[in-house]
Amino acid sequence: MERDDDLKAAPQLAKAVLNPNTFQKMRVTNTVWVLNESTAAALELMAKERKNSGMMTTAWWIRRFASWFKILVSSHGTALSFKNRGKFDSAVNSLREYIEITRGISVGKSWKPWQRGTLVATHGFITIATRLLESKEMDFVYGSRFSSNCIENLFSVIRSRNPVPNAFQWKSALKNIILSQYSKTICASNYEHDLTEKFADENFGSVIEFLKHRPQQATISTEHLNSFKSDWPTSLPDLTHKDKNVLYYVCGYILDSVMGNQIVCNDCTDDLIVEAIDADFTEYTKSREYEEGLLTYVSRELYHWFEYAEKIFRTASARCSTLPDLQTLETLVQNIMESSMQEFQCFKPCHSIDQKLMRRFLSFRVKIHSAQTTREVKRKNKAPAVSAGSSTAGGHRYVSTTTTGKK
Structure with missing residues (x-):
């Protein structure tokens, strides 16, 4: 449903995850990518668009499984403890509810081994955790410590x-x-x-970490920029309901990333962060927020700024065959955004947060666009999965191919 889209509600669902081979079926991460809150939120969003009740049922079960799995592999910040008895009781009730759901599932004509294993593991975890906490031998219990x-x-x-x-x-x-x-x-x-x-x-001692520095931004000549703008369409493409919802979630992610990794002050962000707002483009974000306060909600003005940037990026990327590489595409979109920045008055000038948000957004979009371009080239040429080496290399190869006409 989203194979050809740049903005995906469930980007983690690759072909290897949905159609795994014998060895890929043994990977826990593949299962987690399918059965988590993100996938459930994406299904709920698509179900509303397509009016498919089957998707809503699947999303409901995935949310129950994700809640069960999160407790059983709990680690930092999610341990069971009597210090907050309300949360402990809620977690135990959630596990018992999943036991009843598993007991009532019919798969074929007989019970499956995974059903019996789920009941035994869940009941055993509840019994052991409760006994350890009641005996005051431990202040909290990590479910992950029961795994290998x-x-x-x-x-x-x-x-x-x-x-x-x-x-x-x-x-x-x-x-x-x-x-x-x-x-x-x-x-x-x-x-x-x-x-x-x-x-x-x-x-x-500890592990030594190395920082990776991003290469310098590409430059674009005034003549090239003017020639590109002269043929600029009078209207920008509209976004679908799904694209708007995914974009709003991405806006919160980008703003949170800039706040955590770059120098900004409270004055920069006070007008950009709001409480949860009621709008048709916030449904996906609300659905993904399984605990209140975990996600960042941006203001309507900032969302519309990102929406305008997304439309410009889509228009420019559709004509990327006239550009030498993807870094030039990034520079071009930034130049066009800077020329129309006066239309938006939602930024404070103290730490140039608009420039930081734009650079982070363009870096994110170029990476997504490059990966999507690589997949399209592979499908078109029926190339093996390792032909491009990486999504960035594949994107650059696509641009050079469409520019020179050679493979």
């Missing part, structure tokens, strides 16, 4: 350099990992990251 993710993390890091180590190599790798506190998520693994920051005492 921690040991799987360690094994995968050891095997990352040598898939089949001998006893000496295993011992050496284990010693080096513990001493250096080295831990990372292995790509394409079959488990979730355990979030364990250290394998030993804090005196052993």
Whole structure:
């Protein structure tokens, strides 16, 4: 339903996730990408557009499963505790409700192993967690500590350099990992990251992190810019109801990202952040906010500014065959936005937050557009999945191909 769209309500649902092979079926992350609140919110949005009650039923069950899974693999910030008895009772009631749902599901003519396993695991977790908290042996209980993710993390890091180590190599790798506190998520693994920051005492040190610097922005000549503007259409494309909802969610994400990673003040953001507003383009965001206060709601003025930027980007990207690369497309859209900035009066001048929001938005959109372009080229040429190397490389290849006429 969204294969050809740039703005997707469920961008995590790739082909490998929806149609996994034998090995991909064993990956926990693939299941989590399908059965989470984001997918449920996307289904609810599409169900309202298509008036499909079946989608609403599926979304309802996904929300129940996601709530159950979140409690059973709870980690930082989501542990069970008697310190807030109301939340504890709510979590336990949610688990018991899912037990009844699983018990009432009919799959074929007999019970399936996953149904029995779900009931045993859930009932056992409730019993053990309650007993540990009532005996006051523990102040809180992490559901993730009942899984084997921690040991799987360690094994995968050891095997990352040598898939089949001998006893000496295993011992050496284990010693080096513990001493250096080295831990990372292995790509394409079959488990979730355990979030364990250290394998030993804090005196052993920590991991050194390297920052990646973004390349400098491309420049565009005045002649090229004027020639592009001279052929600019008189009207911009309209956005669908789904696109508006997804864009509003993206606006909150971008504003939150700028506030967290760049220098801004309260004066910059006071007029841009509002309480939840009632509008047709906020339905998707409200549906994704499974707990109050988690998501950022932007003002109507800021949303319309992003909507205008999105329309300009779509118009410019549709004619990207006349541009040398995607960085030039990014620069072009920014120049056009700057020339029409006086139409919007929702920004304070103190920290140039409008420029920071624009750069972050364009970086996000170029990445999405590049990935979508790569997929289109692969479908058109029936190329193998590794032909482009990366979404950015594929996007640049597409632009150079359409410009020179060569493959």
